[in-house]
Amino acid sequence: MLNKILNEKNIDAILISDKYSLRYFTGFTGTTGIALAVKEKKFFFTDFRYVEQAKIEVEKNGYEIVVIERKASDKVVEYIKNAKVKKLGIEDNSMSLAIFNEYKNKLEEVDFEMLGNSLQLARMIKRDDEIETIKKAVEIADKAFAKVLPLIKEGVTEKYLATELEYEMKKLGAESISFETIVASNYRSAMPHGVASDKKIKKEGFIKFDFGAYYNGYVSDMTRTIYFGENISDKHKEIYNIVLEAQLKAIKAVKAGIKVSELDKIARDYITEKGYGNKFGHGLGHGIGVEIHEYPYVNSKSDIILKEGMVITIEPGIYIEGFGGVRIEDDVVVKKDHGEVLNKTSKELLIIKK
Ligand SMILES: [Mn+2]
Structure with a gap:
């Protein structure tokens, strides 16, 4: 489903930050986490408090767990750069302006694509x-x-x-x-x-x-x-x-x-x-x-x-x-x-x- 959105929006990666999107797309039930989906790979970033939980809930859904030590965005930015992302989709409906600015300042080469309600619309039809x-x-x-x-x-x-x-x-x-x-x-x-x-x-x-x-x-x-x-x-x-x-x-x-x-x-x-x-x-x-x-x-x-x-x-x-x-x-x-x-x-x- 995330790949479909990547293709439709013609973007290289999606940063999933909304609590409910995280629950839906990654399975994570905790409160601190962020996910990055690029075409071939999915990453889930969280700190030591949630690592064990993430291994149980998130790993089975195809995410590689990455442990954050200090600032979450530093680690995420590193992965975004490694994946050579040019266009990054973000959840502008729920991301705070402060967090957005953090990413924007660290990723000057990247185009940010506002996903609006795309991830929410993807949840409409239930399995x-x-x-x-x-x-x-x-x-x-x-x-x-x-x-x-x-x-x-x-x-x-x-x-x-x-x-x-x-x-x-x-x-x-x-x-x-x-x-x-x-x-x-x-x-x-x-x-x-x-x-x-x-x-x-x-x-x-x-x-x-x-x-x-x-x-x-x-x-x-x-x-x-x-x-x-x-x-x-x-x-x-x-x-x-x-x-x-x-x-x-x-x-x-x-x-x-x-x-x-x-x-x-x-x-x-x-x-x-x-x-x-x-x-x-x-x-x-x-x-x-x-x-x-x-x-x-x-x-x-x-x-x-x-x-x-x-x-x-x-x-x-x-x-x-x-x-x-x-x-x-x-x-x-x-x-x-x-x-x-x-x-x-x-x-x-x-x-x-x-
Ligand atoms: Mn009601």
């Missing part, structure tokens, strides 16, 4: 083993959610529920969480990204949970909104059902060959038709993989066409300030003629009364 890992990450999130539902009661905080979710996910094998867990109750549920706070759970309102497991380097991402209380209003029911219907309609349209903007439009048109178009202020979804938000982004502006093996989220929402909000999100694998929903947690409106 079967990647899909299996994502499935496991989804299963962990589903199971953890089932464990936490019985803990919902008046007086516990959003943070308490979030912590329990995270604890359950780790007990089920997650190495970490995909992103900061969102538990947003009552009026806070109207905040699309209301990270769990010290707010105590109170009756008569929505509680929105958005969370995921990070498992073997891959993420899951799910959102469920439940109602807590005895006296649910018609408006709560109305917006819940609109979001659910919009989500189901979009999922039904998932298949290879459809534009992601069309998918977004299906959900958005339905919500708009029901009068809440201006309360759905974000895109319909995004790709997931080694990163929580990756290509293909599913929104009205993208012209990416879905292909078999992509894994995306479908997550419409309605948010009404001062009242509350609903979002429902599943992870979906794109198949030739349908979308395979990975989440097993029910999407029927769940009302918890105790």
Whole structure:
């Protein structure tokens, strides 16, 4: 895959520095490393803390491990020069200006080619083993959610529920969480990204949970909104059902060959038709993989066409300030003629009364 990019971009080498690119292309799970891919050879640079780990994780993927002693760029520059690289691709989306300048100053003869999102785009279509890992990450999130539902009661905080979710996910094998867990109750549920706070759970309102497991380097991402209380209003029911219907309609349209903007439009048109178009202020979804938000982004502006093996989220929402909000999100694998929903947690409106 890296050779394909080298050829397409007509460059001699790629410097891989982004954490997620390193995980994807080299297998490295540590925090300090850099890779250099030239046509015939691949090198992975790291310091003594990670050498043993790199030998296990990275060597099998065809990289020669090079130990860095002082400044990483000195060693890397030496290899770039030895390989007689004239055009070097760099990950300009994530490399810091300071690091860029270091390389630029040491490699005056070299042309730097900005790779933009090329390496990210290369990750869009998942291999079967990647899909299996994502499935496991989804299963962990589903199971953890089932464990936490019985803990919902008046007086516990959003943070308490979030912590329990995270604890359950780790007990089920997650190495970490995909992103900061969102538990947003009552009026806070109207905040699309209301990270769990010290707010105590109170009756008569929505509680929105958005969370995921990070498992073997891959993420899951799910959102469920439940109602807590005895006296649910018609408006709560109305917006819940609109979001659910919009989500189901979009999922039904998932298949290879459809534009992601069309998918977004299906959900958005339905919500708009029901009068809440201006309360759905974000895109319909995004790709997931080694990163929580990756290509293909599913929104009205993208012209990416879905292909078999992509894994995306479908997550419409309605948010009404001062009242509350609903979002429902599943992870979906794109198949030739349908979308395979990975989440097993029910999407029927769940009302918890105790
Ligand atoms: Mn998401």
